[in-house]
Amino acid sequence: MADLSVNIGNLHLKNPVTTASGCFGYGPEFDDFIDVNRLGGIFVKGTTGINREGNPYPRMAETPAGMLNSVGLQNKGIDFFISDIYPKIKDYDTQIIVNVSGSTIEEYVEVSGKLNELEKIPAIELNISCPNVKEGGMVFGTHCPSAIRVTEAVRRSYHKTLIVKLSPNVTSIPEFAKAVENAGADAISLINTLLGMAIDAEKRKPVLATVTGGLSGPAIKPVALRMVWEAYRTVNIPVIGIGGIMNAADAIEFMLAGATAIQIGTANFIDPQVTIKVIEGIKSYLDRFKITDVNTLIGCLELPDDFKQYRPPTV
Amino acid sequence: MSKLIQDFEVLKNIKLNSECFILVITPPQPLPEIKPGQFAEIRVDFSPATFLRRPISVYDVDYEKNNLSLLIQVVGEGTKKLSGLKAGETINLIYPLGNSFSLPEGQNALLIGGGIGVAPLLFLGRYLRDFQKQPTFLLGFRCADLMVEITEFEKLGNVYITTDDGTAGEKGLVIRHSILKTDQLDFDIIYTCGPEVMMKAVGKYAVSRGIECEASLENTMACGFGACLCCAQKTIHGNKMVCQDGPVFKTSEIIWQT
Numbered sequence: 001m002a003d004l005s006v007n008i009g010n011l012h013l014k015n016p017v018t019t020a021s022g023c024f025g026y027g028p029e030f031d032d033f034i035d036v037n038r039l040g041g042i043f044v045k046g047t048t049g050i051n052r053e054g055n056p057y058p059r060m061a062e063t064p065a066g067m068l069n070s071v072g073l074q075n076k077g078i079d080f081f082i083s084d085i086y087p088k089i090k091d092y093d094t095q096i097i098v099n100v101s102g103s104t105i106e107e108y109v110e111v112s113g114k115l116n117e118l119e120k121i122p123a124i125e126l127n128i129s130c131p132n133v134k135e136g137g138m139v140f141g142t143h144c145p146s147a148i149r150v151t152e153a154v155r156r157s158y159h160k161t162l163i164v165k166l167s168p169n170v171t172s173i174p175e176f177a178k179a180v181e182n183a184g185a186d187a188i189s190l191i192n193t194l195l196g197m198a199i200d201a202e203k204r205k206p207v208l209a210t211v212t213g214g215l216s217g218p219a220i221k222p223v224a225l226r227m228v229w230e231a232y233r234t235v236n237i238p239v240i241g242i243g244g245i246m247n248a249a250d251a252i253e254f255m256l257a258g259a260t261a262i263q264i265g266t267a268n269f270i271d272p273q274v275t276i277k278v279i280e281g282i283k284s285y286l287d288r289f290k291i292t293d294v295n296t297l298i299g300c301l302e303l304p305d306d307f308k309q310y311r312p313p314t315v
Numbered sequence: 316m317s318k319l320i321q322d323f324e325v326l327k328n329i330k331l332n333s334e335c336f337i338l339v340i341t342p343p344q345p346l347p348e349i350k351p352g353q354f355a356e357i358r359v360d361f362s363p364a365t366f367l368r369r370p371i372s373v374y375d376v377d378y379e380k381n382n383l384s385l386l387i388q389v390v391g392e393g394t395k396k397l398s399g400l401k402a403g404e405t406i407n408l409i410y411p412l413g414n415s416f417s418l419p420e421g422q423n424a425l426l427i428g429g430g431i432g433v434a435p436l437l438f439l440g441r442y443l444r445d446f447q448k449q450p451t452f453l454l455g456f457r458c459a460d461l462m463v464e465i466t467e468f469e470k471l472g473n474v475y476i477t478t479d480d481g482t483a484g485e486k487g488l489v490i491r492h493s494i495l496k497t498d499q500l501d502f503d504i505i506y507t508c509g510p511e512v513m514m515k516a517v518g519k520y521a522v523s524r525g526i527e528c529e530a531s532l533e534n535t536m537a538c539g540f541g542a543c544l545c546c547a548q549k550t551i552h553g554n555k556m557v558c559q560d561g562p563v564f565k566t567s568e569i570i571w572q573t
Contacts, residue, residue, distance in 0.1 A: 025542045032318040032540075045544075053554050057572065060535050060545035065363035067537055071544045074554060217366060269538035270358065270368060272320060272409065 002286035003293045004279070006040070006260050008238045009186035011123045011161040013040035013095055013261055016294060017251065017279045020242050020265030021046055021099035021125060021165075022071065023216075027089050033272035038279060041095035043189075043263060044085075046127050048100075049107040051077040056209040061198035066217025066244070067266060068196050070210040073101050078111045082118065090120035097163065101127040105153045112158040122160055126151065126185075129167030129192035141167035141192070147176055148183045155184030163240065166190040166231070168220075173227045174234040174312040181235045189240035189263065190231060191224045217266040218244040225257050230312045232258020232299050246274070248281020258299040318409060318540055319347065325404045326382065332461050335431065336398050337374065338385045340406065346383060349376050350415030351439035352531055352563045355385070356539035357397065358407040365393040368409065370539055372435040372508075372531065372562070375467075386463060388431035412539045413562045416442075416529055421503025422449055427489055427517050429455045429509025433463060435531055439506060440471040451475070451502070455489035455509070458482045490516040502526055507566070511573050518566030528566040532557045 004015035018041035026044045027036050036042070054074025061068040075081075081098070089096055098115050102108040108126065115121050128150055129141035140146045151164055164180040166173065168191035177188055193214025198207040206212075224243020232239050241259030245251050246267045254262045267274045286294060303310070323340035330336045356368035374386035389395050400406065416439050424443055426436045433454050440450040450472040456462045459482035468474045476484025477492050485492055490513065494500055502524075507517040508531040521528030534557040536546035546557040549570040555561065 022544070023542060029540055029542045033320055054544065054547060057547050057549070058535055058545075059547060060537055060543070062365075062367050062535075065366055067367060069537070069543065069545055071547075074544050074547065218363070266537070269543055270366070272538075272540070272542075 002283060002291055003295075004282065004286075006295060006298075008123070008163065008240065008261060009161045011041075011095060011097075011187075015040040015279050015282070016255065016259075016261040017275055017282070018043060018095075018097075018240070018261055018263050019268060019275060020263035021127065023265035023268050026085050027092055027096070030268070030272055034276050037093040039094045039275055040261060041097055042089075042092070043097045043099050043125055044089070045075055046073045046099045046101045047075050047078050047081050047111060048073055048102055049078055049110050051075070051080070058207060058209055059213075061207040061213065063196070063198055063215065063217075064219060066215055066219035068198050068208060068213035068215050069193070070208045070213035072210070078114050082114060086118060086120070090118075095123065096121055097123040097125050099125045099127050099165070100154075105150050108150050109153050109157055112154045116158050116160060123163060124154075124158065124160070125163040125165050125189055126154060127165050127192070129165050129169075141165075141176070142170050144175060144179050148179050151180045151183035151185055161186045163187045163189050165192055166227075167192050168223060168227055168243075169195050172312075172314065173230045174314040177231040177234045178314045181237050185237060187238040187240060187260075188231060188235065189242055191220070191227050191243045194220050194223065216244070218246055218250075220244050221250060225253060228254055228259050229257040229301070233310060233312055234314060245278070248278045248285060251278050251282060252285055252297065255294070255297040256299070256301045258301075260295075260298055316348065316411065318412060320407065320409045322405045322407050323383070325400045325402055325406060327402060328398070328400050330398075331386075331463050334461055335386060335388050335463055337464075338387065338397065338400060338406075339382050340385070340408075341380075341382050342408075346376065346378060346381055347411060349373055349383070349411045351442045352415040352435055353411040353413050354435075354539070354562060355383075355408045355410035356412060357385075359393040359396050365396060367537055368539065369393045369397070370412075370533065370536055370558070372533075373411070373438055374434050375438050375441070386431070386434040386437075409539060413558055414560070416506055416531070416563050418443075418446055419448060419504040419527070423502045424448055424450050425453060425500075425502040425505045426450050427453045427455075427505060427507040427509070427513075429489055429513040430457070430461075432507075432509025432513070432531075433468075435508055436506065437467055437471075440468065444471055451500075453477070453489050453492055453494065455513070456483070488516075489513060490520060495520060504528070507531070511571060514566065515571045515573060518569065521566060529563050530566050530569065531562045532564060532569075533562065
């Protein structure tokens with residue numbers, strides 16, 4: 001049977017299938033549906049320095065092949081995570097990565113520092129790309145000097161695997177990918193949601209209370225694939241692919257584009273068993289092509305001659 | 316209680332009126348215990364236009380026949396597709412989801428429903444009867460043509476009707492019905508489900524009469540089991556998730572939007 005394990009820096013995953021932050025709770029929400037221990041990893045809900053109530057309702061709008069959300073990082077804060085959630089999830093036999101968010105660099109550093117002390121949290125994902133909070137979040141992810149500053153600041157105090165989650169709401173992904181690599185990131189994950197909007201023509205009102213929100217689901221997959229491919233052609237650190245993955249074929253496409261691992265997000269809402277189906281599907285794909293190591297898929301997209309040496313411009 | 320994801324076979328699709336239909340469905344295994352107020356997330360199909368599941372409350376449960384009934388109103392593409400399901404076809408459900416209505420200490424319960432909001436009240440009425448409680452129904456509809464199977468409710472207790480146009484029962488809103496004005500009726504609890512403005516008014520009425528009141532909410536959600544955090548409801552205890560902390564809340568704890 002093929003070897004499915006991959007490495008994100010020092011972080012070893014038993015398979016490349018993980019769950020996207022904000023789409024899988026903390027793990028126990030899915031215990032009734034799957035054996036969570038079979039996952040490569042869980043990126044848990046975005047965690048901030050203090051309790052956040054999130055945005056007003058309505059927070060969700062269904063859109064063609066996707067959905068908009070404006071949850072706004074609702075969470076009870078890092079201290080609650082450590083005291084009440086961590087004890088319940090630390091014994092899962094899978095890698096638990098905490099998604100870290102904040103309004104200020106100090107908040108990112110504070111949360112990361114506390115997570116550095118947790119034995120069973122081997123990595124964090126720096127969320128510099130949440131489109132749904134007024135301060136912080138996407139501001140850090142769409143302004144390159146800010147992305148560099150927050151990554152550097154966290155890097156100084158965080159000593160385990162540091163993954164930076166990029167925003168697609170920028171002109172140049174290579175610019176940001178290169179910048180956070182240079183600032184000390186061990187890996188990058190992309191894409192976060194695309195900023196979007198839904199309108200109710202009958203009521204002549206926006207559907208979301210916050211007017212705009214983050215678009216996810218298969219609608220964004222082509223954009224995500226392109227950005228993962230560009231990032232892979234730019235950096236020398238592992239890339240984690242996210243964006244509209246619904247099945248094993250989608251996951252494999254991301255790996256061919258250059259992703260070492262993938263995150264499944266919105267699909268979990270529709271089929272809470274989708275992650276296991278993707279793992280099984282990757283296995284049968286590898287068997288079908290007589291591939292013994294999943295790592296050989298990474299970035300092995302066969303490109304036209306003109307593109308073989310292609311490096312996207314980094315501005 | 317664990318949540319299940321199962322394929323159900325459609326046994327019957329009963330058209331009630333121009334907007335509403337009942338799906339009678341059966342799972343391959345015996346149904347788990349389902350409580351009144353709980354709901355299911357139904358997968359419509361695999362098309363991009365109806366991407367997410369649809370949360371639908373349980374209308375009735377027949378454990379002997381191993382059947383579940385869902386009363387559904389066509390409001391958009393998803394429910395329209397569900398309305399076309401035929402006997403023998405399959406639908407996928409995640410269920411049972413959410414909390415449930417609580418059992419009253421006293422005997423007499425008033426169940427106030429508006430439009431498709433009557434859906435969870437039949438099963439609740441049956442449940443109350445199982446515990447020797449007496450349900451009374453006050454159901455509001457836009458017009459007589461859009462009423463659902465009132466005879467089923469009448470098997471469980473007295474039924475009072477209002478319609479917006481007066482084609483059945485009293486004309487006007489449920490909250491203006493004459494039974495609410497009399498002092499002869501003595502209810503220990505009020506349960507309500509329907510449009511937010513109606514539930515808010517019912518909650519206010521309950522406070523004025525010093526009666527406990529529970530409402531079932533239907534905030535839009537993506538998952539139904541506590542992962543997406545989209546269905547937040549403002550309460551006096553902060554944001555609560557309708558899918559997990561609800562859908563049933565004490566009206567005294569809800570901070571209404573309207």
